Amino acid sequence: MKYFAYSSNMSLLRLRQRVPSVEKVGVFVLKAHELRFHKIGKDGSGKCDAFRTNNIDDVVIGAIFEINEDEKEALDRAEGLGYGYGEKTVNVQNDAGDIFEVFTYCATKTDSSLQPFSWYLNHVVIGAKETNVPTQYLAVIESIECIEDPDKNRDSEQRAIYHLQSLQLGS
Numbered sequence: 782m783k784y785f786a787y788s789s790n791m792s793l794l795r796l797r798q799r800v801p802s803v804e805k806v807g808v809f810v811l812k813a814h815e816l817r818f819h820k821i822g823k824d825g826s827g828k829c830d831a832f833r834t835n836n837i838d839d840v841v842i843g844a845i846f847e848i849n850e851d852e853k854e855a856l857d858r859a860e861g862l863g864y865g866y867g868e869k870t871v872n873v874q875n876d877a878g879d880i881f882e883v884f885t886y887c888a889t890k891t892d893s894s895l896q897p898f899s900w901y902l903n904h905v906v907i908g909a910k911e912t913n914v915p916t917q918y919l920a921v922i923e924s925i926e927c928i929e930d931p932d933k934n935r936d937s938e939q940r941a942i943y944h945l946q947s948l949q950l951g952s
Contacts, residue, residue, distance in 0.1 A: 782850050785809060785873050785885040787816060787843030788829030789901060790860075791908025794942045799859040802849040808912055809873035809881065811841040818897045818925055820888035821865055824935070826928070827895030829905060830888035831871075844912045845873065845883055865890045898930040900939040907943065 783806065790796045796803050815834050818827040831841040848856065860866050866886040874880050897905075902925055909919050930936040 782848050782853060783881060783883040784846050784848055784856070785811065785843055785871060785883040786846055786908070787811065787831050787841045787885065789904035789908060790846075791844050791912045792904045793908075793911055795904050795908070796846060798942065800846075800848045800852040800856050802847075802852055804847045806845040806847055807875055808914070809843060809845050809875050809883075811843065811871055811873050811885075813837055813839055814841045814871075815839040816841050816922070817888075817891075817893075818902075819891040819893045819895055821890045821892050821895065822901075823861060823865070824898070824930070824932070825895075826898045826901065826930070827892070828865075828888070828897065828901065830891065831885060832888070842909075842912070842914045842918050843873075843885075844908075845881060860886050862886065896926055896928045898936070899927045900930060900936045902927040903940065903943075 786796060793805065811831055813833060813835050814831045817830050817832045820828040820830045822828040862868055867889045868884055869887050870882055871885055872880050872882055905922055909922050
């Protein structure tokens with residue numbers, strides 16, 4: 782199955798925790814959508830949404846990943862399908878102009894006053910860098926105002942996957 786990730790799941794380490802079979806296909810653009818951090822998270826913070834604007838100049842840049850069909854249910858659970866995220870089929874395009882029909886998640890419950898926790902924004906930034914999004918797009922993501930998670934354990938757990946990788950690379 783082809784899945785378009787545009788938020789924290791662009792981080793291969795994060796996504797691989799959810800669907801071990803994942804393989805990156807490449808960088809793609811979803812037109813007439815805008816990246817917003819207004820999805821109401823279970824933790825009360827803002828999460829990403831590819832919000833449909835119908836303005837052809839608006840784009841969300843992300844990655845297509847190939848996942849095994851038998852792992853989709855685990856990804857649905859991790860994403861909260863039916864509890865703030867819905868699923869939709871979208872057409873995304875690569876630099877060569879090839880169009881692919883893929884599935885992605887979209888927010889069903891939003892609040893524009895929300896801000897993401899810093900650890901969540903960190904996942905998105907790391908994933909955007911791994912995906913090689915354009916510098917201007919990355920700058921927009923990095924400029925998002927975020928807040929600190931009052932749950933320090935959750936913050937530490939969310940950042941730990943990158944620390945573990947650093948330790949493994951260093952050994």
